[in-house]
Amino acid sequence: MVVKVYGPAYASPKRVILCLIEKGVEFETVNVDLLKGENRDPEFLKMQPFGSLPVTQDGDLTLFESRATMRYFAEKYKSQGTDLLGKTLEEKALVDNWIDVEATSFNPPIYAMTFQILFAPALGLPKDEKAIQESEEKLAKVLDIYEERLSKSKYLAGDFFSLADLSHIPFTQYLVGPMGKEHMVKSRKHVSAWWDDISSRPSWAKTLQICPPPM
Secondary structure (H helix, E strand, O other), rough: OEEEEEEOOHHHHHHHHHHHHHHOEEEEOOOOHHHHHHHHHHHHHOOOOOOOOOEEEEEEEEOOOHHHHHHHHHOOOOOOOOOOOOHHHHHHHHHHHHHHHHHOOOOHHHHHHHHHHHHHHHHOOOOOHHHHHHHHHHHHHHHHHHHHHOOOOOEEOOOOOOOHHHOOOHHHHHHHHHOOOOOOHHOOHHHHHHHHOOOOHHHHHHHHOOOOOOO
């Protein structure tokens, strides 16, 4: 059966889609409009009880956390496409380390900024300028740490592209694009070079072509 990814317009599902394209796995997408509350429909909540995106179905298996889903497909199809996990135990540990950094340190502030700058107005809510400023300050500190790390290796887990890098692409695209915060990346030499590299991958161009953003 073909893999199904729900909510392709949004950033978190794009992590899964990027992984599938890198691994050469066939998939189809199912639109879910968050702005219309389709993620709260009873049928959707049967698949994703928390009402968030993505949901991914691989036959009888349903997964609804993007990072766990990426790891699953990268392992299932490790013999094809791009090696996204690392070859040695040490490389795999570093990939996991930086995926967790993305989830716990990078994603919370950039997610908060994305919501306040892009989605709050679309939902008819006022922007919380204080929350935006606080989140930008937190993200800047994280990017300073990335700058130091990337001065020592081409990618976060070493000198190979991995899930650790891939996981950052969709939300960073919001940052440098519609959010108008490109300076946060471009002002950091090594972060900027890293972003130019990972955002130029054919898999990301294909993702944007078949799954345009919601706004």
